[in-house]
Amino acid sequence: MKFKFEHNNINVLDLDRSIAFYKAALGLQEVKRKEHENGDFILVFMGDGITEHQLELTWLRDRTEPYDLGDNEFHIAFRVDAFEAAYEYHKENGWICFENEEMGIYFIEDPDGYWIEILPAK
Structure with missing residues (x-):
């Protein structure tokens, strides 16, 4: 049995702002997007164009408060x-x-x- 890294996920409050940051700061590009049919969430997968690994940005429609990142370790x-x-x-x-x-x-x-x-x- 072999496992391969696929993606990491982070939740974001402002999807457009986050996409712009990851493009500008790290050169990541949107690889794919999934929008829930009723608009509850949007998933945007960002890739580096070099590896297969992706960063999944999750936006939740009803989330208005910043996420608690704890000690951010x-x-x-x-x-x-x-x-x-x-x-x-x-x-x-x-x-x-x-x-x-x-x-x-x-x-x-x-x-x-x-x-x-x-x-x-x-």
């Missing part, structure tokens, strides 16, 4: 080939929320408060 990680250029781009846009110079990584924060780890190429 979970995150998504991306490796980038041009680390310094990515760092400068994310810094210019005010997206960097935490830097760990000792480890050579940093985190950006999306519109809903989720953290995304940025790693240099190996």
Whole structure:
């Protein structure tokens, strides 16, 4: 029996704002979309165009309050080939929320408060 990563899900309050962030900050593109027939929810799957792994953004029509991310100890990680250029781009846009110079990584924060780890190429 073999298991393969398919996608990760996060819930978002403003779907258009989140799609725009993930496009601008990480170059992700919408791969597919599922809209419930009565409008209760919309699922948007974002892909990097390199791997098969996707990020599922879930928007719930009746949700009006920000999501409780607890201690926000979970995150998504991306490796980038041009680390310094990515760092400068994310810094210019005010997206960097935490830097760990000792480890050579940093985190950006999306519109809903989720953290995304940025790693240099190996």
